[in-house]
Amino acid sequence: MQGFHVQKNMFIQKNKEAQDVTEMFLKSLRISVLNRMTVQRRIVDLSGDIVDQLKEKSKQFVYFSLATDESTDVTSTAQLLVFVRGVTEDFSIHEELVGLSSLKGQTTGSDLLNGLLEQISVIELDLDKLVGISTDGAPAMIGKQNGLVQLLI
Incomplete structure (x- = not known):
């Protein structure tokens, strides 16, 4: 019976660690989600940069x-x-x-x-x-x- 309680406690400990890692991961996802206007602005900036690079290349x-x-x-x-x-x-x-x-x-x-x-x-x-x-x-x-x-x- 003693072995059963040890295994149960180990399972609970591992389960808690997994939950902690999962919560940290989910928090990091929430932080990295960008506002849609930020995404739109970044796309416009990238597009402008690509056009500028093509202009420079075409001059050559x-x-x-x-x-x-x-x-x-x-x-x-x-x-x-x-x-x-x-x-x-x-x-x-x-x-x-x-x-x-x-x-x-x-x-x-x-x-x-x-x-x-x-x-x-x-x-x-x-x-x-x-x-x-x-x-x-x-x-x-x-x-x-x-x-x-x-x-x-």
Whole structure:
């Protein structure tokens, strides 16, 4: 009977230690939870920092090319994606997403061009260094008279 009480006391002691550790862990979680406005501000700060880094990198490009794609999301809003691939003087290649913009109304070549120019102006790309553009071949992208590529060149 004595052994049973010793085991019971040891179980109670271990259980109390586990509860103490659990409570400390939960308290630390409560402390580390951030206000939603703080999280939002940090995301905006990180986003601005990424844009600044891309601006600095793009200033080093000797030449660059663009890849664009337009698609419509589930809410029937057209989205334009723009990627840049640039090469620096020491032949290092950098590829980054420039941005995603929502297009209002139709997706004509001029609408796509406006969205593209808006995005590349954010990172201050010099169009004189543009050597190529790739698209998915849609008429709004490569149309002979009013396609994005024709309007860009």
